Amino acid sequence: MIDFSLDPDLERLKARTEDFIRDQVIPYEGDPREQAHGPTDELRHELMAKARDAGLLSPHVGTEYGGMGLDKRAMAVVFEAAGYSLLGPQALNCAAPDEGNMHLLEVVGTEAQKDQWLRPLAAGEIRSCFSMTEPEGAGSDPNMLETTARLDGNRWVIDGHKWFITGFDGARLNIVMARTAERIEHGQGATMFLVDNDDPAIERIRVQDTLESSFAGGHCEIRFHDLVVTPDRVLGEIGEGYKYAQVRLGPARLTHCMRWLGAARRAHDIATAYANKRKAFGKPIGEHEGVGFMLADNAMDIYTSRLAIWHTAWLLDAGDEARQESSMSKVICAEAAFRVVDRCLQILGGMGITSDTLVERLWREVRPFRIYDGPSEVHRWVIARRLLSRARKQARPE
Ligand SMILES: Cc1cc2nc3c(=O)[nH]c(=O)nc-3n(C[C@H](O)[C@H](O)[C@H](O)COP(=O)(O)OP(=O)(O)OC[C@H]3O[C@@H](n4cnc5c(N)ncnc54)[C@H](O)[C@@H]3O)c2cc1C
Structure with missing residues (x-):
């Protein structure tokens, strides 16, 4: 219960x-x-x-x-x-x-x-970043990881090319995912390293110009050139990086959902106030069914998102990995938040696309959430694969 x-x-x-x-x-x-x-x-x-x-x-x-x-x-x-x-x-x-x-x-x-x-x-004294995604290698498919860490004596030497590294500029710690085996197989072969981000072997190629602007340090394209790392900088066990990525990503997806739910609620409050005040055709626009229904749809999206977050949080607190539920919550919340903010922008009419309210900015900020921490399509694909596999296991021979 x-x-x-x-x-x-x-x-x-x-x-x-x-x-x-x-x-x-x-x-x-x-x-x-x-x-x-x-x-x-x-x-x-x-x-x-x-x-x-x-x-x-x-x-x-x-x-x-x-x-x-x-x-x-x-x-x-x-x-x-x-x-x-x-x-x-x-x-x-x-x-x-x-x-x-x-x-x-x-x-x-x-x-x-x-x-x-x-x-x-x-304590908020330093910032950090997480380096996983690559322009030609790992993206939706983590098995394509191209950044390597090879042993030289008892030290690791990292080479590779990453991008979309959020918070890189100004971060003191860089958590780097690199391949420590010939290939990634059965989720093994990648390792995480805790790297000093000011090491001269890390090249900052550029800050990427993106739709949104709310993450401190922006997003950077970077390259590792023979970056030397001592064994005490390995996070966890060698080869188990993807197991730990799940430790990070499962809850991190859900916390993104929590924060973006607050943002969606903000947009909804702004649009609701406008719909009550602004008149057209003799009455407040909220009383026209077209606008009223958008507000109702917003309320339902916000409600469904909160339920999904709460149920997954409850499972995680109970010690369940909740992989399927965090995938589902991620898709539900990312898509619902964007629908809410998009409807709000529409309700505000011309003002919606101006910076006179926060809604225009929220529209830009929320959109990328359908891509990072796993694009919606990849989550749907993974959910479907699990459903099919479970059904195969449960199927009895005719
Ligand atoms: C704002 C932002 C911040 C980010 N921060 C970080 C960070 O700090 N560190 C980091 O390492 N990465 C970060 N990323 C990268 C992010 O994790 C990747 O963008 C994401 O994993 C998708 O990878 P990709 O961009 O290479 O897309 P691709 O792998 O090129 O995929 C492109 C599209 O193909 C489709 N697709 C792929 N596979 C399938 C499939 N199986 N079925 C159906 N469709 C599919 C999807 O629609 C997907 O959007 C960030 C990205 C953004 C946008």
Whole structure:
């Protein structure tokens, strides 16, 4: 039996987070330090200082490493509240990719690695990035990984080419996925390395100009030229990188859903207020069925997304890997959030495409979520494969 009620402590935390976002974060929207490749570190630090004072920093990290130690269901509540402003996750230090990287370090890292990287990340002192995607190699298909790490004595030497590395500019830690076997087979053969991001063997080719602009440090194309890494920088076991990628990606997909649900709700509130106020043909436009139905569809998309997030969070808290459910939630929420924001833009008429409201920006920010952390098509394909395989196993001979 799934319990959807919030206990009084969580109700209070929800209200406290909502108040914090409204009173202390939203006033910063439009600050010139929000730039084309994300908010500057100066702005982030200013916002994080406020969250620290409010006792809201790093909700997802264990208390022993300096966070609030929330479980996934509590995170769902707090992250949605944070997502109501694009600056909210930055303020609470629970934005991608740091949030997923902190989770990965907490689950897989050694105590020494946690001391070196997790503690300063949780304190908001440093940033990190995660290097997986390649222009010619790994993308939707991780088995195409071309970046290699070869042993030279007891050191690893990494060579490869990556892009879309979110947060690369300004990150202190780079978590690099490289092939340590001839080929990837049965999910084995890739290894994760914890790399100092200022190593001169890492070339920053360019910052990529993208549709959205909310991730600190933007997205970069980079190259590793004989990057030497000592054995203590291996994260987990050699060859098990893809197992750990699931540790990172499963929950990280869901936390993206939580944050973007908050953003969708923001757009919906703006559109609802406009539909109540703006008149056409003698009455508020919301009272015309065409607009009213769009608002109703928004409410249903928001409701379905929250249910999907809550059920998956509940499974994860119970120790279930919830692979199928996180895939389904990712597709449900990414597509629903975009539909909601797109309808809101339509409801606002001409003003919708201007920067007079946040909706135009949210439309640009939400769209890429249908691509990263697995495109919708790939998730559907994986879900279908699991369904077919389960049906084959259950099928009895005629
Ligand atoms: C904003 C943003 C941030 C990102 N941040 C990072 C990051 O920090 N680190 C990192 O490593 N990567 C990052 N990525 C990369 C992201 O993970 C990849 O874009 C994603 O995995 C898809 O890979 P690809 O772009 O190479 O698409 P491709 O593999 O070229 O696929 C293109 C399209 O083909 C279709 N397709 C592929 N396979 C199938 C299939 N089996 N069935 C049906 N259709 C299919 C899909 O429609 C897909 O969109 C980011 C991407 C974006 C957009």
